[in-house]
Amino acid sequence: MTAARLLTMSASLSLIALSASAEEASRIAVMSAFPPEWVSLQQDLQGAETQKINGVEFITGELGGKDVVLFLSGVSMVNAAMTTQLALDHFKIDSIVFSGIAGGVDPSLNIGxxxxxxxWGQYLETVMGRETDEGFVIPGFLESPFQNYGMIFTRASTVASDRGDAETHFWxxxxPKLLEVAKDVAAEVKLAECNAENSCLSKPPQIRVGGNGVSGSSFxxxxxxxxWIFDTFEAQVVDMESAGVAQVxxxxxxPFIAFRSLSDLAGGGDGENEMGVFMSLASTNSAEVxxxxxxxxxxE
Known part of the structure; x- marks a missing residue:
């Protein structure tokens, strides 16, 4: 084999090694449930490259000076869990950040x-109880740590991991480290008060870090x-994805963290649900934070 050919082979191997190294770069997974947040996040993405895996579009690049991979979770718990695991299986993920909208259940919070x-907990991980003369009951071999809502009795989930034996959790x-960064950011970011159609919020929006969120596959x-959700779980927000992603x-x-902007009051407001008016504003606020x-x- 000639020296020239050896040099060529060596250069090719080096390129392959560099390519493999690039593919294995650590990234932050930035997930969105709906296109509005996805579009807003892409506007500031540098060096965007797109690939499809099992029909899901993943966009890698740099956002906020960090290497990221952007993708849509899809709506609902199963879609969110599926796409989260898909990303973890194909990319080297350091942390997961979710950007999305939600329904507000804490009366002290407002749209935006x-x-x-x-x-985060899955409030619709449930047993549907049997109606008796004494009210709704569940089988004696099952239990629920929460007050039921009619026939709905919430249960915890048993989850396997490399920690050892499967563990049962509701929350x-x-x-914690990501939450500390979020607290610092909350003091600095100014949120939008009006959408593109000039529909404006009745109160200036705020960022609240801490407390509880719950998720389930129901709007x-x-x-x-x-x-019931507020009283039973002391929750601030309800959505359809975050707890599924948190479990995965x-x-x-x-490490995981979710930013959820309130697009509506989950049935607590007067008249028609507010999401149709304020979804774009809530999406923008979540993406900006x-x-x-x-x-x-x-x-790192």
């Missing part, structure tokens, strides 16, 4: 506010259910 919950925690527009993140031991959060993250 952004909530960064400390923990899945957001990462909530019911005042009674909203009140926990199982894979990857996430971009500021990414920029504020310390370099």
């Amino acid at each position: 506010d952004v909530v960064v919950a400390q923990q 899945f925690q957001s990462d 909530v527009d019911n005042a009674g259910l909203r009140e 993140a926990w199982a894979n031991q990857v 996430v971009k500021a959060f990414l920029a504020a993250l310390p370099e």
